[in-house]
Amino acid sequence: SLEVLDVSGTGLAELGAELLALPRLHTLLAKNNRLGGPGSLPKGLGQASLGRSLRVLNLSGNRFAEVPPALLGLRGLQSLSLGGNRLHGIPPDIQELRSLEFLYLGGNFITSIPPELANLPSLSYLVLCDNKIQSIPPQLAQLHSLRSLSLHNNLLTYLPREILNLVHLEELSLRGNPLVVRFVRDLTYNPPSLQELAGRTIKTRNVPYARSDLPENLVRYLSLASNCPNPKCGGVYFDSCVRQIKFVDFCGKYRLPLMHYLCSPECSSPCSSASQSSTSQSESDSEDEASVAARRMQKVLLG
Amino acid sequence: FRYTRNLVDNGNGKFNVMILCWGEGHGSSIHDHTDSHCFMKILQGNLKETLFEWPEKKGNGEMTKKSERVLRENQCAYINDSIGLHRVENISHTESAVSLHLYSPPFDSCNTFDQRTGHKHKVKMTFYSQFGERTLC
Numbered sequence: 001s002l003e004v005l006d007v008s009g010t011g012l013a014e015l016g017a018e019l020l021a022l023p024r025l026h027t028l029l030a031k032n033n034r035l036g037g038p039g040s041l042p043k044g045l046g047q048a049s050l051g052r053s054l055r056v057l058n059l060s061g062n063r064f065a066e067v068p069p070a071l072l073g074l075r076g077l078q079s080l081s082l083g084g085n086r087l088h089g090i091p092p093d094i095q096e097l098r099s100l101e102f103l104y105l106g107g108n109f110i111t112s113i114p115p116e117l118a119n120l121p122s123l124s125y126l127v128l129c130d131n132k133i134q135s136i137p138p139q140l141a142q143l144h145s146l147r148s149l150s151l152h153n154n155l156l157t158y159l160p161r162e163i164l165n166l167v168h169l170e171e172l173s174l175r176g177n178p179l180v181v182r183f184v185r186d187l188t189y190n191p192p193s194l195q196e197l198a199g200r201t202i203k204t205r206n207v208p209y210a211r212s213d214l215p216e217n218l219v220r221y222l223s224l225a226s227n228c229p230n231p232k233c234g235g236v237y238f239d240s241c242v243r244q245i246k247f248v249d250f251c252g253k254y255r256l257p258l259m260h261y262l263c264s265p266e267c268s269s270p271c272s273s274a275s276q277s278s279t280s281q282s283e284s285d286s287e288d289e290a291s292v293a294a295r296r297m298q299k300v301l302l303g
Numbered sequence: 304f305r306y307t308r309n310l311v312d313n314g315n316g317k318f319n320v321m322i323l324c325w326g327e328g329h330g331s332s333i334h335d336h337t338d339s340h341c342f343m344k345i346l347q348g349n350l351k352e353t354l355f356e357w358p359e360k361k362g363n364g365e366m367t368k369k370s371e372r373v374l375r376e377n378q379c380a381y382i383n384d385s386i387g388l389h390r391v392e393n394i395s396h397t398e399s400a401v402s403l404h405l406y407s408p409p410f411d412s413c414n415t416f417d418q419r420t421g422h423k424h425k426v427k428m429t430f431y432s433q434f435g436e437r438t439l440c
Contacts, residue, residue, distance in 0.1 A: 031397050060327070061397035083327055083396030106328045107396035125304055129328050130396070148304035150328055171304055173330070175418055 008032050008058075014040050020048040027056040036063030036085065046073010060084050060104065072096045083107050083127070092116035106130050106150065115139035129153050129173065138162040152176045158245050161258040164297055172297075180245060180257045192240035192264075199225065200263075203236045228263035235263040256297070305329055306393070307431035318407035321430070325350065325400040330392025332415035333366065335384050335423075340407045343380045348393065348400030350374050355388045358421030366418050388416060 002022050006029040007015075013034040019025070019042055035041075040062075045051065051073050060083040067082065072093050079102040087108035095116040102125045110131040117123075118139040124147045133154040140146075141162035146169055153176035192200070202209065203225045211219050225236040242264060245257045306329040312320040325348070333355055343350075354369040369387055373394075374380055382389055393400040414423040430438045 081327075104327065104396070127328055130394075152330070179419070 003027065005029070013037065015042060017042040017044075020044060020050055023049045023053060025050060026053055028054060029056075029058045030062070031058050031081070032061035034063060035059060036065060040064070041068050041070040043070065045070045046075070050074070052076045055079065057081070067091050067094065069093070075099060078102065078122075080104070090114055090117060095119040098122075101125065101145075103127065113137055113140065118142040121145070124148065124168075126150070136160055136163070141165040144168065147171070149173075158257040158259045161246075161260050163258070169297070174256075192237070195221070196238045196240050199238050200236055204234060233263060237263040306331065308428065310430045310433040313409065314407075316409070318405055319409035321404050321406075322346070323402045323404060324431075325393035325402070327393065327396050327399060330394075331390055333388050333390045333418055334416065335388050335414050336382060336406070337410040337413050338384055339410050340405075341382050342405040343374075343382075343391075344403045345374050345376050345378050346401040346403055347376060348395060348398045349376070350400050350402055351392050351394050352380055353390045353392075354382075354386070355390070355416070355418075357388060358416065358423070363420055366416060366421050390418075 001024050003024050004027040005019075005022070005025060008029050008031040011034055012030065014037070015030060015035065019028070052075060054074050054077055056079040057071065057074065057077060058079075058081045060081045062082075062085050064082060064085040064087060066087060067090065069091070071077075071080075072091070074097065076099050077097050078099050080097065080100060081102075081104035083104045084107040087105065087110055089110055090105065090113060092114045093116070094114070097120065099122060100120050101122045103120075103123060104125075104127040106127045106129040108131050110128065110133055113128070113133060113136060115137040117126075118137070118141075120143070122145055123143050124145050126143070126146060126148070127150040129150045129152045131154050133151070133156060135156065136151070136159055138160035139162075141160070141164075143166065146166050148171040149166070149169060150171075150173045152173040156174070156177040157180050159174075159179075199222055201207070202222060209222075214222075221238065225238060228235040228237060228241075246260055247257055306323055306325040309322045309324065310319060311322055312318075314320065333353075351371060351373050353371040356367040356369055358366055366388075391402075410428075412425055412427045415426050416423050432438055
């Protein structure tokens with residue numbers, strides 16, 4: 001009937017199958033050991049009753065080079081720590097941990113974040129500090145329950161503008177990232193192909209066509225049109241979009257570089273003020289949804 | 304979700320003694336000490352203290368680091384505004400840390416500084432608990 005088991009700092013290289021025979025175990029602490037090789041965790045971890053009963057798992061300070069697939073079956077897990085290991089990435093199947101609220105992955109060698117991480121419906125506390133992360137997928141903004149996001153000491157140069165959509169965010173740490181402070185002039189813009197320009201015109205002007213009018217590949221191509229993220233622009237794009245960094249200014253004290261994807265350089269994003277110039281500097285808040293979001297983020301960043 | 308400040312004694316208004324609890328990865332902003340004396344003792348774990356120079360009047364560049372050190376269990380540190388500014392952080396990803404702080408005279412607001420620009424911003428400091436009772440805001 002054991003409920004809490006702490007085998008931290010015991011030099012263990014593997015956790016045995018005896019664990020599966022503990023139906024009431026809800027907290028397992030195994031930090032600072034020598035876990036990380038194949039077979040570190042017992043097979044069938046997810047299928048045993050542990051799969052539903054385990055709430056807290058701490059494997060920090062071990063030698064895991066990847067998130068052990070065995071633990072992805074722990075559907076009842078609320079808190080997972082793999083801090084201070086040797087992880088180079090996060091598997092998309094992390095989304096299987098449907099009950100996860102607390103995820104600590106600080107102090108690894110993670111270079112990117114899979115968008116599937118955003119499918120964790122209850123995630124409120126996400127720690128990714130002290131890694132090698134270069135960009136945040138915009139899908140992360142779908143983590144509506146996120147209250148704390150720790151990103152300090154990574155390799156971020158900008159954030160996706162969608163970060164402003166995290167309405168419940170109370171804490172955000174960004175220090176120790178090479179965030180750009182000036183408009184980056186040399187973001188390459190790949191001009192759209194003729195096929196893309198034709199496709200855009202067909203879509204925006206509603207030029208009628210039937211499947212028999214066009215080769216199959218072009219019919220499929222036309223179906224892949226994406227709406228420009230700017231809700232004020234009715235445009236669409238296929239493969240070519242402009243990446244532009246615009247700064248959101250918080251009282252002139254904190255400038256956050258946000259990456260915008262637009263259908264063309266002439267398309268102004270909702271964050272911009274009336275004037276649009278290609279040499280944009282800081283944008284002042286205007287009266288729309290984006291400014292409300294920006295004010296909220298200001299409170300988070302300035303404390 | 305961040306480090307907590309727990310007031311233990313307010314010494315008839317002459318000083319504040321508090322216990323700070325730092326989870327893994329928790330750190331403070333760069334801050335000043337509003338003309339008060341500040342003593343700190345590590346009760347559990349380790350805390351890294353990074354000292355910074357005051358930014359220039361019209362500062363608009365990266366703040367200058369003066370020094371950094373890791374304070375171990377039972378070690379003490381002292382700072383006041385004439386010494387400089389500091390950031391305190393628990394850099395461990397596996398252990399939490401606990402520190403004891405004495406501020407004299409007591410203060411409830413200070414300035415936090417953006418390391419990249421030196422810009423400062425006044426903040427009110429709040430307690431997670433006082434004399435063992437959770438403080439709700």
